[in-house]
Amino acid sequence: MHELSIASSLIETAANHVPEGNTLQGVHITVGDLSGICAESLDFCFSIVAREKGHPSARLIITPIPARFHCRMCLKDYEAASVYHTCPFCESLERDILEGDRFTIDAIDVEEINHV
Numbered sequence: 387m388h389e390l391s392i393a394s395s396l397i398e399t400a401a402n403h404v405p406e407g408n409t410l411q412g413v414h415i416t417v418g419d420l421s422g423i424c425a426e427s428l429d430f431c432f433s434i435v436a437r438e439k440g441h442p443s444a445r446l447i448i449t450p451i452p453a454r455f456h457c458r459m460c461l462k463d464y465e466a467a468s469v470y471h472t473c474p475f476c477e478s479l480e481r482d483i484l485e486g487d488r489f490t491i492d493a494i495d496v497e498e499i500n501h502v
Contacts, residue, residue: 389424393431396446398441400494410441412495418451418486421467425450443497482492 400413413432417425425448436444452465459478472479 389427389436390431391457392423392458393435393446394439395427396432396491397399397444399491400444401439403494404496406475407499407500409497409499410436410444410494411429411447411497412445412447412450413491414447414493414495416449416488416490418488419467420483420487421489423489430491449492451488453487454484455481456484 396413396415397410400410404410416430416460429446432444432446435441437467453468454463454465454488455473455475456463457478458480460473460476462473463484464473464474466474469483475482
């Protein structure tokens with residue numbers, strides 16, 4: 387379950403960008419269907435790691451990106467659940483990946499604590 391180590395890295399990376407005295411509230415990520423990451427497992431692991439690392443209110447906000455391909459045979463674009471699906475128009479496996487292999491941190495939400 388590599389999602390546990392990814393969750394730990396996400397918390398560490400995000401926490402390094404939180405100014406002293408403020409609270410990490412959320413980490414926004416993009417997870418492509420072809421990234422090799424199970425978004426549900428990552429979300430579960432993130433909540434556990436966030437609590438253990440002292441960020442109990444931190445939430446993971448996931449934007450899923452479907453796999454999109456361009457068929458080299460019929461020249462049409464299509465979405466598919468995995469790389470093992472053929473082109474729905476001509477049944478070819480000759481294609482280029484257009485989208486869906488990304489995994490990125492997009493934003494970090496921080497709550498500013500007012501010190502009076």
